[in-house]
Each structure stands twice: as structure tokens, then as C-alpha cells.
Amino acid sequence: MRWIRKNIIGAIAILVLVYLFIPIAVVIAFSFNKPEGKFNLQWNEFSFNAWTQICGVPGVCQSFLTSVQLGLISTVIATVLGTMIAFALVRYRFRGRSSTNLLIFMPMAAPEVVMGSSLLALFLNLRFPLGTVTVMIAHIMFIISFVVVAVKARLQGMDPKLEEAARDLYAGPAATFRYVTFPLVLPGIIGAALLGFSLSFDDFIISFFNAGTLVTFPIYIWGAAQRGIPPQVNALASLVFISALAIVLGAQLYSWRRRRSLATH
Amino acid sequence: MTNEGPRAGTSRRVEDLRLAGLTKVFGDQRAVDELSITIAAGSFFALLGASGCGKTTTLRMIAGLEEPTSGQVFIGDKDITELRAFQRPVNTVFQSYALFPHLDIFENVAFGLRRRGIKHVDAAVGQMLELVELSSLARRKPSQLSGGQQQRVAVARALINEPDVLLLDEPLGALDLKLRRQMQIELKRIQSEVGTTFVHVTHDQEEAMTMADTVAVMHAGRIEQLGHPADVYETPRTVFVANFLGQSNLIVGEKIQGGESVEVNAHGVRFTMPGSRNFAPGSQLVVGVRPEKMIVLDLADAGRIPSGQNTLHGTVTDVSYTGVSTQYLVLTAWGQQVIAFEQNSIVGDRCAVGDPVVLHWSPQHTFGLDPAGGLSSGIDPSVLALESDAEA
Numbered sequence: 001m002r003w004i005r006k007n008i009i010g011a012i013a014i015l016v017l018v019y020l021f022i023p024i025a026v027v028i029a030f031s032f033n034k035p036e037g038k039f040n041l042q043w044n045e046f047s048f049n050a051w052t053q054i055c056g057v058p059g060v061c062q063s064f065l066t067s068v069q070l071g072l073i074s075t076v077i078a079t080v081l082g083t084m085i086a087f088a089l090v091r092y093r094f095r096g097r098s099s100t101n102l103l104i105f106m107p108m109a110a111p112e113v114v115m116g117s118s119l120l121a122l123f124l125n126l127r128f129p130l131g132t133v134t135v136m137i138a139h140i141m142f143i144i145s146f147v148v149v150a151v152k153a154r155l156q157g158m159d160p161k162l163e164e165a166a167r168d169l170y171a172g173p174a175a176t177f178r179y180v181t182f183p184l185v186l187p188g189i190i191g192a193a194l195l196g197f198s199l200s201f202d203d204f205i206i207s208f209f210n211a212g213t214l215v216t217f218p219i220y221i222w223g224a225a226q227r228g229i230p231p232q233v234n235a236l237a238s239l240v241f242i243s244a245l246a247i248v249l250g251a252q253l254y255s256w257r258r259r260r261s262l263a264t265h
Numbered sequence: 266m267t268n269e270g271p272r273a274g275t276s277r278r279v280e281d282l283r284l285a286g287l288t289k290v291f292g293d294q295r296a297v298d299e300l301s302i303t304i305a306a307g308s309f310f311a312l313l314g315a316s317g318c319g320k321t322t323t324l325r326m327i328a329g330l331e332e333p334t335s336g337q338v339f340i341g342d343k344d345i346t347e348l349r350a351f352q353r354p355v356n357t358v359f360q361s362y363a364l365f366p367h368l369d370i371f372e373n374v375a376f377g378l379r380r381r382g383i384k385h386v387d388a389a390v391g392q393m394l395e396l397v398e399l400s401s402l403a404r405r406k407p408s409q410l411s412g413g414q415q416q417r418v419a420v421a422r423a424l425i426n427e428p429d430v431l432l433l434d435e436p437l438g439a440l441d442l443k444l445r446r447q448m449q450i451e452l453k454r455i456q457s458e459v460g461t462t463f464v465h466v467t468h469d470q471e472e473a474m475t476m477a478d479t480v481a482v483m484h485a486g487r488i489e490q491l492g493h494p495a496d497v498y499e500t501p502r503t504v505f506v507a508n509f510l511g512q513s514n515l516i517v518g519e520k521i522q523g524g525e526s527v528e529v530n531a532h533g534v535r536f537t538m539p540g541s542r543n544f545a546p547g548s549q550l551v552v553g554v555r556p557e558k559m560i561v562l563d564l565a566d567a568g569r570i571p572s573g574q575n576t577l578h579g580t581v582t583d584v585s586y587t588g589v590s591t592q593y594l595v596l597t598a599w600g601q602q603v604i605a606f607e608q609n610s611i612v613g614d615r616c617a618v619g620d621p622v623v624l625h626w627s628p629q630h631t632f633g634l635d636p637a638g639g640l641s642s643g644i645d646p647s648v649l650a651l652e653s654d655a656e657a
Contacts, residue, residue, distance in 0.1 A: 164357075165365070170351045170377050
């Protein structure tokens with residue numbers, strides 16, 4: 001009894017982690033598979049083929065690059081716009097401020113199917129050709145919401161006395177922003193940008209409605225799933241996972257080492 | 266050797282700070298009401314008052330962080346009212362210190378110099394950190410410092426700019442009692458070393474009295490009384506000051522003789538005070554005396570009282586021994602509680618509860634005040650609530 005009581009939380013935690021990581025482990029494992037038929041669903045034979053010939057399947061790398069490019073551009077534009085909106089909402093009192101605060105949540109709250117289809121209707125009505133630009137517009141729209149929310153939280157959590165102190169110490173409005181406000185809000189902006197990129201890279205529903213003939217990575221996988229997913233997709237997906245992991249670990253390591261060097265200083 | 270940075274010990278030209286009719290209105294409330302004072306160059310000036318009395322607003326107007334509704338701020342002959350905060354030769358030590366969390370101690374201290382385009386800051390920053398005894402922590406982040414250390418960084422960050430006036434907004438409020446005492450001495454030392462005018466805002470009367478050479482007691486946007494701490498304490502001019510700065514026994518009475526020596530009849534007892542210590546305009550007045558000025562004697566020893574002293578008969582209702590002194594509560598014939606402190610330097614028995622006693626004190630320690638504002642003005646509301654509970 002005592003043994004159970006002592007270890008039950010740990011046991012449940014392990015089970016939850018297993019539950020979370022099994023799908024990822026399967027994806028990585030099957031990137032080393034050499035499937036028998038078209039479908040990479042049954043383990044056949046270990047091989048590095050998918051990794052050595054990662055672009056071996058037509059279109060897969062093209063779609064991957066398209067998604068990376070799309071994600072980067074949308075994130076940069078949305079982060080700049082969203083940061084400015086957040087500053088306006090926190091720092092200034094203007095007409096329509098509270099309704100803006102509410103409306104900014106809409107893209108986050110609305111179901112993606114609704115968003116995707118209504119955007120499509122809009123573009124069709126405007127006779128706007130579907131493609132990179134329409135997908136980008138759609139992505140920027142929903143990333144902005146996340147950026148605004150993250151940067152706003154950061155700004156609101158900032159002690160207003162810090163900016164007063166900067167003004168008191170001979171920093172004009174521009175210098176106050178550059179040397180105090182911006183560095184303090186930056187972690188929020190970076191966090192929002194990372195999240196925005198992963199949302200854009202990951203998005204299928206909204207992109208699918210508005211892509212026209214453009215093939216993003218999720219759209220490619222969806223198409224491939226109809227005909228049989230090549231292990232290259234697993235390899236690319238593993239690559240994404242590993243780079244995300246590397247970023248997180250790198251950041252942890254960096255802050256840990258900095259804290260240690262400061263403590264011994 | 267660079268020429269930048271403060272040179273400890275050297276005298277530099279500092280100018281007076283003058284407020285002329287300074288007023289700030291928030292909505293329909295006059296937070297600061299026609300404030301006109303001159304703060305002498307190089308002095309340590311304390312603005313003392315309860316929260317909401319307008320002292321912090323006054324400070325912020327001097328710093329340029331708040332715009333006055335009307336009135337002006339001068340440094341020497343120069344009107345700085347229209348200057349923005351970053352253009353004023355004035356620096357602030359904030360209550361929460363407001364150290365920049367993303368910069369280390371060195372960069373925090375160097376901030377003001379860098380913003381003014383000074384390139385070589387090492388010598389000045391080093392000197393400043395030495396003044397506040399933090400040289401070894403230059404590369405730490407503010408969050409790694411203790412409260413007292415952060416406080417010293419805040420002082421260094423402001424003083425390095427050699428301001429004409431250093432503003433301190435309750436700088437010791439966040440520290441515990443022991444550290445506060447230590448920092449009081451420290452700040453006093455720094456002030457005498459750099460010779461800058463310090464304007465210190467606080468609600469702690471003891472802090473104001475120990476540190477400042479001029480104290481201004483502020484109440485409802487106005488200055489009630491201004492002067493040397495000892496003068497303000499010994500000779501309060503209003504009921505507010507008598508109650509807010511220390512404690513006072515206040516007895517309502519009627520003036521029966523004016524002139525050089527004022528005689529008062531209060532509940533049938535006669536009190537005397539010098540005419541120069543009576544500040545009541547009319548014949549109604551409040552007789553005041555500080556608790557430590559009263560000497561408590563057993564009724565049997567009444568013969569030992571020298572002639573000319575003010576005396577008051579009563580019964581002891583409470584005795585509390587506080588170490589340094591003993592605190593007596595004495596009930597007068599008309600049912601008023603009077604408080605008296607006795608130094609624990611006497612040999613022999615103290616008076617006990619129920620003893621009939623005579624309190625006596627010198628007319629020179631007596632003051633007369635205008636009763637118009639009521640007798641409880643200046644007493645902490647929570648203390649008042651306690652007292653009414655005790656009576657019920």
C-alpha cells in the first residue's frame with residue numbers, strides 16, 4: 001500500500017508521457033522502414049533509404065520548402081503587425097479599443113473549417129487567384145492573433161516604473177523603447193514567433209481551402225495518404241521534430257550555463 | 266582619469282529647488298494644493314505624510330513624470346516646468362527601485378551616462394559602485410541581489426548623473442526594520458559625501474526625523490508645518506502635526522489670560538504656557554503635551570513638584586513596561602485617557618494600576634493649538650478604531 005502511495009504519481013506521469021510520445025516514436029521508427037508495398041504501415045526491413053534519399057519521392061522536398069518559406073514570411077509579417085497591435089492595445093486609449101481586443105480573438109476562436117471556407121468565398125468573389133499569396137494572407141491572419149495575445153501579456157506584466165526610470169535617466173521616447181521596453185518584451189515576441197511558425201507550418205485546413213495548386217507539406221502528406229505515404233515523409237517529419245527538440249534543448253542549456261556562470265562570477 | 270562621474274567629497278555648485286504654487290488636480294480632487302517651498306541647495310529634505318497626502322505626486326512633478334495643473338518648478342533661476350523628465354537635471358530612486366532586469370548592475374548604473382552619449386563610463390561607474398560598496402557585484406543581474414543591495418544600486422544609478430536634486434520615493438519602504446536603520450545611516454553618509462540636494466518622500470516619521478535636516482509635514486495636498494525635525498516635534502503648530510509626528514496628549518480648554526504667559530482653564534484645571542507656543546487664534550484652544558515630557562508621581566509625593574509646573578491629577582489604569590520606558594495610561598477626573606512615558610532610569614517602585622497619581626510638566630513643553638480640525642486629525646485611522654473598541 002505504502003509503496004503504491006509513494007509511487008503512484010510517478011507511475012501516472014510515465015504513462016502520460018508514454019501516451020504522448022508513442023506516436024512520435026512510431027513516426028521516427030518507420031522512417032527507417034523499407035516498406036514492401038506503397039503503404040508504410042507495416043514493419044518490413046530496416047534501412048536508411050528514406051534518409052539518404054530524403055528527396056527521392058517527387059514533390060516531397062518541394063512541398064517541405066514551400067511550407068518553410070510560407071511559415072517564415074507569414075511569421076515575420078504577422079509578428080511585426082501583431083506586436084504593433086499589442087502595443088496600441090496596451091498603451092493607448094482609443095475608440096474601438098475594447099472591440100478590437102475582442103475581435104482579435106476571433107481567428108483563434110472560429111473553427112478552422114469556417115475560416116478556411118469563408119476566406120475561399122471571399123477570394124473567389126474578388127476573383128483573386130488562389131496560390132501562395134492567398135495562403136499567406138490566411139496564415140498571417142491567424143498568427144497575428146497569437147502574437148497579439150502573447151505580446152500583450154508580456155507588456156501588461158511589465159512594471160510601468162521601468163519606463164519611467166528610463167525617462168528619468170535621460171532616455172527620450174525612442175531610447176526608452178530601444179533600450180528598455182523592446183528588450184523586455186522581446187522574449188514574448190520570440191515565443192509568439194516560434195508558435196506562429198509552427199502553426200503556419202502545421203496548418204492544413206485553412207491552407208487546403210485557399211491553396212489552389214500550391215502544395216504545402218501538410219497538403220502533400222494528405223495527398224500522399226490517399227496513395228500511400230512514402231517513408232521520406234516520416235524522415236522529414238522526424239527532422240522537424242528533432243530540430244524543434246534541438247531548439248528547446250539549446251535554449252535550456254544556454255540559460256542554464258548562463259545562470260551557472262553568473263552564480264560563480 | 267576621466268572627468269565624468271561624481272567626485273566624492275568635492276564641493277560642486279548645487280542650486281536651490283523652488284516650487285511656486287505647484288498644484289495638481291485629479292478629477293475633482295486637489296492632490297497637491299498651491300505648494301510653494303524653497304529647498305536649500307545641499308540639504309536633506311523630507312516630505313512626510315500619510316498615503317494619499319500628495320507627497321508622491323509632488324515628487325513626480327519635480328521629476329517631470331507628472332504634469333502640474335498649475336505652478337512652476339525652479340532649479341536656481343531656471344524654470345524647468347516645461348522640461349520633459351529626460352531633460353531635467355533631476356534623478357529619482359523609485360520605491361520599487363525599478364532596476365532594469367535585463368541589464369547587469371554595471372549597465373544599470375551606466376544607463377544614464379550612456380543615454381547622454383558618454384563613451385567612457387568605466388571609471389565613473391567603478392567609483393560609484395565603490396561609493397555604495399557593490400564593486401564586487403558589477404556583473405550580477407538585479408534579481409540576484411538582496412533588497413538592500415538593489416536599493417543601493419538604485420541610489421548609484423541615480424547619483425552617477427550628478428543631478429542637482431536627487432528624489433527618493435519611499436526608498437526604504439520595502440526593507441525590513443534592521444536593514445532600514447542601516448540604510449538610513451548609509452544614505453545620510455552618501456548625501457554628505459556628494460553634497461547633492463536630497464528630497465525624500467516617506468510616511469515613516471522616525472525615518473524623516475533621523476535623516477532629514479528639514480522636515481515638511483504634508484496633509485491633504487498642503488504643507489502643515491516645515492522646519493528642523495526637533496522644532497517640528499517639540500513645537501507642533503497644528504493638531505495634525507501633533508498627532509502625526511509622534512504622540513500628543515490634547516486637552517480642550519478655554520483661554521483665560523493671554524500675553525506673554527497664556528493661562529488656560531480646562532475642565533477646571535489651570536495650565537500655563539509661553540505665549541510664543543500658543544498657535545490657537547481664538548479663545549478656544551487645545552492644550553498639548555508630549556507623553557515623554559510628563560513626569561508621573563505618586564500622589565503622596567506631590568509635595569516634590571517644583572512650583573510653576575503644570576499638574577494633572579488622575580488614576581493609573583494601565584502600566585506597560587516596554588524596556589526602555591514604561592508607558593502609563595492615566596484617567597483624569599473628567600474621564601480622559603492621558604498617556605505618559607517614563608524612562609526606566611528610576612530606582613524603586615513604579616506606580617501600579619489603581620494608584621492615584623499626579624502628572625507634572627514644564628510650561629515650556631506645553632503647546633496651544635487650534636481645535637477647529639478636531640482632536641483626532643493625524644491619528645492613524647486603524648489606531649482610532651482600536652481605541653474605540655477598547656472603550657466599548
